[in-house]
Amino acid sequence: MENLDKTDLQILKHLQENSNINTKDLASKLFLTVTPVYERIKRLERDGFITKYVALLDRKKMNRGMTVFCNVRLKEHAKNVGSNFVKDIVALPEIIECYNIAGDYDFMLKILVQDMASYQDFVMNKLSTIENIGNTNSIFVMGEIKYSTALEF
Structure with a gap:
């Protein structure tokens, strides 16, 4: 700055x-x-201070009113395994954010779906097909207290 x-x-x-x-x-x-x-x-x-301009959409009106944070632990940690996992995650449109984290889990995913049935379908038919996932832990958002895309300075 x-x-x-x-x-x-x-x-x-x-x-x-x-x-x-x-x-x-x-x-x-x-x-x-x-x-x-x-x-x-x-x-x-x-100079890269402004990287992109976007329109923020109303998630509920777009049938993505349910937010789920899903922590993922991989079975293996070889470089190619992690790269394949990331490639598979990036291809799933329900996942809007993915972070490589430290601690008990390897990745944290932010997932937007319509409802619990949609999340179940996502887990059963998409997430569970990704190789090398050891286990997951889903956290369901009951209410959004603060949401901002703005950086304070």
Whole structure:
């Protein structure tokens, strides 16, 4: 963050709140003209501070209202085994996040499905077909207390 000044940070804050804001409106909020704001945004993109722009969808309206965290322990830990597991996990659209973790388990998956029946189908017909899974532990989200994609600074 050492290359970012106060204006850069304000731009990033506004873009996190609404990445669809046009440059003219953003410049107005920052009391600047359009050209320097545009150039700063392009620099922030080029330097990798802004990696992508997305639309956040309502999970319930998209029939993905149930969130499950599933911890996975592998039977073996050889490099090719882990690589194959990751390749298989990335191919499953129900899994929206996957983390390699330390502790009792090797991976933590964030899975979005419609309901318990959908999760059962996912486990029985997709997750259980992946080789080298030793065991799993599913944690079902009863209520979402805090959800944010914004980084605070």
